[in-house]
Amino acid sequence: MTKDIERISGVLRFARYFRTWPQEDILELASLCEWVRFEADTMMIRADEPAEALYLIVNGHVELSYKDGEGKNGVIDLLGDGQLVGECALAPDGHYAVSLKTLEATTAIRIDGLLFSKFLSAHFDRALTMMSVMTERLCQMLRQTEELKCRSAAQRLGIYLLADAVPIDDVHETPLTIEKSALARKLGMTSETFSRALKKLSELGVTQHSNGRIIRISDAEMLADWCGLSDSERKEGQENAFQAVI
Structure with a gap:
């Protein structure tokens, strides 16, 4: 059990939600957690079920979804390493508002919701940190909703590709x-x-390689201009600056 706590705390202290916490608080939080692993296409959370736990994604990708009034599924977001989901578990007698399904084999840290809620009640500064990060995440989702309305499909795809682009040679x-x-x-x-958007971007020097697993951007500045990104969005200096607007 001690080894699990040390291993979990080692991951928690690098997650943006907890990176400013003192080590003793991270160790205490780690004692409320356990490692879990899910196979691909597995429901981790179902909407309307009692919210019992939060999950920190360690390795893998998950899909956040909902059902509309007609019973049709809609995707809210895709989340990956370092993302926290299931915040409804912090509310008394809370129920999950959305569903969560793995897209691939996924490893996560399960945080007991009731115990974590009690922990935050006893650690006011840590509660404020959690509120700040969750508010930031909500603002990003609102910006994403705005972008879906204001930019074309090709522009949204272009911004996504710019977000994770790595400079290689020219x-x-x-x-x-x-x-x-x-x-x-x-x-x-x-x-x-999506296919039409990718074809449109090919006119701007965006090409596919390695069976479509690598996307090459010949001129990132030109693509950013075409996608309508402002100078502040490009140069604000934060991690994943482009990602903040999708």
């Missing part, structure tokens, strides 16, 4: 770590629309 390359169909749902489009 170009930028972006690895696609999730299936294109899942990425299409994240960006609010069908697979057919």
Whole structure:
């Protein structure tokens, strides 16, 4: 058990939710957690079920979804390493508002909701930190909703590719770590629309390599201009600056 706590605390202290916490608080939180692993296409959380735990994604990708009034599924977001989900578990007698399904084999840290809530009640500064990070995440989701309305499919895809682009020689390359169909749902489009968007970007020097797993951008600045990104969005200096607007 001691080894598990040390291993979990080692992961928690690098997560953005907890990176400013003192070590003794991280160790205490780790004692409320356990390692869990889910196979691909597994429901981790179901909407309307009692919210009993939060999950910190350690390795893998998950899909956050909902059902509308007609029973149709809609994708809210795709989440990966370092993301926290299931915050409803912090509310007394809370129920999950959305569903969560793995897109691939996924490892996570399960945090007991009731025990974590009691922990935060006894550690006011830690509670404020959690509120700040969760508010930031909500603002990002609101910006994403705005972008879905204001930018074309090709522009949204271009911004996503710029977010993870790595400079290599005279170009930028972006690895696609999730299936294109899942990425299409994240960006609010069908697979057919995704293909058309990628074809449109090819006119701007965006090409596919390694069977479509690597996307190469010949001129990142030109693509950023075409996608309508402002100078402040490009140069604000934060991690994943482009990602903040999708």
